[in-house]
Every structure is written in structure tokens, then in C-alpha cells.
Amino acid sequence: MNVDGALAPAVESILRTARERTPGEDAERISVDARSFSDALADAEENGRVPLIAEVKPTSPTTNGERTDDPVELAETMVENGATALSVLTEPEHFGGSTENLRRIREAVDVPVLRKDFIVREEQLDAVAADLVLLIVRFVDDLEGLLSAAEERGFQVLVEVHDEEELREALDAGATIIGVNNRDLARLEVDLGTFESVAPVVPEDTTLVAESGITTTADVERMCDAGADALLVGSAIMDGDVGENTRRLVNA
């Protein structure tokens, strides 16, 4: 874990909460029958669609206002318009998410669903079923341990990195699906060059996801040209007409 560099106050606050054991935390160990992410990607390729992970994110530390329409309807619209997979925020305080949203959405669609949250302890994994969970290298102390704990429960794991050093950590821990976050967690600023600088050193057999800051069809092309196997898009889809936004990116 890298401790250098300050984190944005919102991120600090989320982490503080994530590290505490909350009363009533589900003690029963979950076992999930995950929908295959790699099959979903192969399907997108076969159908000539951009492999898009569309994110249900009602708000965020960098968003003005909160989207209050039914997250299940938004999710269904994303899938109807060609999203390959979904990402659902479950962090309530700063992203307006909930595990209940995830549960309902996963029931309503048949594509793989990623649980987007700040998981730092094994117990958090048992909160709700998902097909994939996110682990952020910078925040996890024992990455190898948490990665296997997630895989033992049946989850596929998206391991998020921001630079080459974190990429090394992810690979050493056994990650096979890696996301490069274009947003830095200190200033919350986006630079698509982040993906472009890390992607060339990622081994060929890794599934590589470009995350954050992808807005235009030109951005999609740029990330695909740089080697992205999938693209994770939140704000640009959540802002305005979700169906139209998804369609535009899927057909880029």
C-alpha cells in the first residue's frame, strides 16, 4: 500500500468508515455464482460493440447534484442500449449508492455486475452478491489475502491501479483483471494519459479496463487504441439521457 501523497477529503472520509467494523455487519459467508466477465467481453466483440461497463452512480465528490430516478430503471436502460456489464456504486455517503440498489439491479439484468465500493476488509465482501468486486491497490493492506478471499467466495476481481508501481503490486498479488483509473485520488483530476502510460507494461493475458474520464467517442477510441479490453464510464452516461449516452459510446 502506498501512503505517500494526500487523499481528497471525501476519499479519506470514505476510507475511515470502510476500515471500521459496522454493527450488524453480515457474518454469514457469501457464495456467488458469478456471470463470466470474459464471456461478456467476447460477446461484445462478436457483436461489434464497444465493451462498455456502464456505471450507476447517483452522485460523486466531483458531481453537482444527485440523480434520484430509479437506479434499476437506469440500469435496465444501460443494458437495453448495449452495455456489456454494469458497475453499481454501493457507497452511500459520497456516491449515493447502496447494497440494496446492487441487489435489485443484479436481479433485473443478466449482464455481469461490478460492486463499486471501497473494500478493505474481508467482512465487507459478505454484504451483497455481485459478479465482480473492486479492490483498489492503494487502499488495501493485504492485497493477495483479500483477492483470494474474494475469489474463494466466487467473485471475479477488478484490481484498480493508478501507476506502474501499483500495477506491479497488483500482478504480484495475482490479479488477472486490472483497471487503470485515470482519476487521481488526491486531487480527483482526470488525465487519460494515465491509462496510456500504464497500459504498455501490462501483460498480454491480463484483462485491461480503462476507468474514469471517458466522455466522448474520441476518448473511447483513444483508450481502445491504447489497449483497453473494456471501458468503465460513469458520469458521461449518468449526465442526461442514459439510453442515448450509452448507445453513443457503445457504437463508437
Ligand SMILES: O=P(O)(O)OC[C@@H](O)[C@@H](O)c1c[nH]c2ccccc12
Ligand atoms: O464518472 P467517470 O469519470 O466515468 O468514472 C467512472 C469510474 O471510473 C469512477 O466512478 C471510479 C473509478 N474508481 C473508483 C473507485 C471508487 C469510486 C468510484 C470510482
